[in-house]
Amino acid sequence: MEKNRNYFVAIGLSVLILIAWQFLYVNPKIERERIAAEAQHQLTQQSQPAGTPAVSGQAQPAQAAVPGAVETRDQAIAKSARVTIDTPALSGSINLTGARFDDLKLKEYHETVDDQSPLITLFSPADTPEGYFTEIGYIGSEATGSVPGPTTVWTVKSGDKLTTETPVVLTFTNEKGVVFERKISIDEHFMFQVVDTIDNQSGAPVSLSSYGRVTRFNKPTTPSVYVLHEGFIGVIGEHGLNEVAYGKIEDEAPIQPGKATSGWLGITDKYWAAAIVPPQATPYESKFAHFPDGRPRYQADYKQDAVTIAAGEAVELKTLVFAGAKQVPLVDGYETTYSIPQFDLLIDWGWFYFITKPMFKLMDFFFRYFGNFGVAILLTTIVVKALFFPLASKQYASMANMKKVQPKMEELKKKHGDDRMALQQGMMALYKEEKINPIAGCWPILLQIPVFFALYKVIYVTIEMRHAPFFGWIQDLSAPDPTSLFNLFGLLPYDVPHALMIGIWPLIMGITMFLQMRMNPTPPDPTQAMLFTWMPVVFTFMLASFPAGLVIYWAWNNTLSITQQAVIMKRHGVKVELFSNLKGLFSRKPKPAE
Incomplete structure (x- = not known):
């Protein structure tokens, strides 16, 4: 209990530090630069x-x-x-x-x-x-x-x-x-x-x-x-x-x-x-x-x-x-x-020039065909997901196999207790017997990192997205979402401080990230469970000041990942944990006092 309590305290402090960093340093810095830019603009106008x-x-x-x-x-x-x-x-x-x-x-x-x-x-x-x-x-x-x-x-x-x-x-x-x-x-x-x-x-x-x-x-x-x-x-x-x-x-x-x-x-x-x-x-x-x-x-x-x-x-x-x-x-x-x-x-174009520029050409093709750069972002993300579908399938297949041997792994933990060396040897023997490569599921993610970074780079640096509208309230994909939860997205008649500009799309992104993390069983380790709970909240605050195009891409990518993972897991006969996790989260009863 003492060890777990220390984990909780450490995680809580880490989250507080991240939020404090955003509120006390990043957001005030952006606000100062905005004021300086406005002052310079007024001087230029004069x-x-x-x-x-x-x-x-x-x-x-x-x-x-x-x-x-x-x-x-x-x-x-x-x-x-x-x-x-x-x-x-x-x-x-x-x-x-x-x-x-x-x-x-x-x-x-x-x-x-x-x-x-x-x-x-x-x-x-x-x-x-x-x-x-x-x-x-x-x-x-x-x-x-x-x-x-x-x-x-x-x-x-x-x-x-x-x-x-x-x-x-x-x-x-x-x-x-x-x-x-x-x-x-x-x-x-x-x-x-x-x-x-x-x-x-x-x-x-x-x-x-x-x-x-x-x-x-x-x-x-x-x-x-x-x-x-x-x-x-x-x-x-x-x-x-x-x-x-x-x-x-x-x-x-x-x-x-x-x-x-x-x-x-x-x-x-x-x-x-x-x-x-x-x-x-x-x-x-x-x-x-x-x-x-x-x-x-x-x-x-x-x-x-x-x-x-x-x-x-x-x-x-x-x-x-x-x-x-x-x-x-x-x-x-x-x-x-x-x-x-x-x-x-x-x-x-950055280090991944050979990926970034073709990515832009694909996005620009969709933009010229549909006339909306936001739609181009969504369609490009679908194409990328389709290209990586075989790799993702291997990744989730590896995860499925790992879940199937989960009961045997639990038996090994009970058998060897705190003997880490024996537990490690037993797990390696189990992987060999079941023909499982425990790191196989990591390779598809590693291979996709350059592609996702390239897409991020394209969205951020190309002028084609500057002042490009999406739909509704997003009139500039290169600027942050202008709405805020703290004035009910404009329904209440007052301006919100820059630090509290948590718009609709950052909230959508946070929800999709939360759902994606709930696709898998809640980790038994309290530290990992705490990270799973707080990470979407932290990312929502961090991405609130990012360009709306990037946040829309992230939310859409999460949505596609959820759908893709559900399809692949069902194909391999593995239970999709999303609904069970959500039901357990909202119906959890407090333990009776001992």
């Missing part, structure tokens, strides 16, 4: 531009950004001449000072599920709180003369607006007579093509290097998640994939993967990314760095080897700039169309 100024010839050079100095978005955009960007997917402008992409919004994506809410802002000028931009320039020498850089003011040669049909051509001629002409075009989605023609009319050879950088002065306010990479990313030639988190780069010196002649690099968030594909013919050095100089900034950049241009000759360099949403078919298409090596890794 600095929205009233409009993009028209290009008026040669603009005066903009003042260099002062570390720590910030302006409203209105002020930053208005102080320099610009060329408007207007495509089906993007709106914004190109800053003629530096020819920077520093004003960009995504027309197809809003900050909330409300179509009237503000558009997602990807790029903003460097002098704003949300400074984030991409720039392509050159490094020369005294012999070369001035070359395009951050403060260079370009002149518009043709095109007063960048659209999918009308490219923009910019020019700059330095004091040596070297002419730089930049043609910028864009497709109907998120890929810019920058073609620079450098015409050396100086009368002498010139040598210069091109560079490109993606720079941002902030990092995501949402909490980082173990299954998702956010920060620096790139495939640097033979050096392969490089992923560097914000926290890591803050604590280390700049990371330089090495010289390469192909690849790409940039910065990625959960749903959005900015990446540069350098000219692929000339070797380049890449770097990921954090600069804590007054106003901290994060930068992914490259510098190519110098190119020598003879007098009277010209060279052409083509650079690609991706800036937008990480739509899976689109990113895959860019990899093929532009021969960008492993560009699909811009989306974090």
